[in-house]
Amino acid sequence: MAQASLVQSLRQLLVGAISQTSSRLRLLALEVIEERDRVLALLVAALVACFFVFMAVIFGAVLIIAAYWxxxxxxxxxxxxxxxAFLVAVLAVVFFIYRVKKPTTLFNHSLSELEKDRKAVETLQ
Structure with missing residues (x-):
């Protein structure tokens, strides 16, 4: 009888560990998706900034040429x-710098949940 309860306890422990691992992996996947979106937004901002800086330079050159017309x-x-074009370029560059300097929160939720799990296991002893 004691052996059956030991097997049952081990089975429950294994099910709990698998469940915890599954939820942590889902949280990790969500954080990876959020980071991907952040990087994509940075890339779009950089491309917009580059395009409008290019446009500002071109129109500035045309302005100098047209000054003699x-x-x-x-x-x-x-x-x-x-x-x-220059105004849009400045705004895009400012946004890009803001997003680059903003600290990333990659894996913060996963790490905090793992820390909670570690503390919970420590209190069981």
Whole structure:
């Protein structure tokens, strides 16, 4: 009888360990997805910044060329385009720097849950 209860206890312990491992792996997978999304957002911000910096440089060059033309309306139009592209470029760069400097929370939830598990096991002794 004692041997059957020992087997039953081991079975329950194994089921509990598998359940805990499964939930921790799901949490880990969720954190990996969140980190992937963060990196993708950084990549998009970098591409937008690069594109609009390029556009600002092109329109700035056209502005210098147009400064020697006859009509002032061309100069104003090109100036507004260059200024708008430059503004978007600055905003994208600021956003990119903000996101890069923001500390990542990769695996924080998994680590805190594992720490709770460790403390719970320590209190059982």
């Amino acid at each position: 006859d009509t002032p309306s061309r100069l104003a139009a090109i100036g507004w385009l260059a200024g708008g």
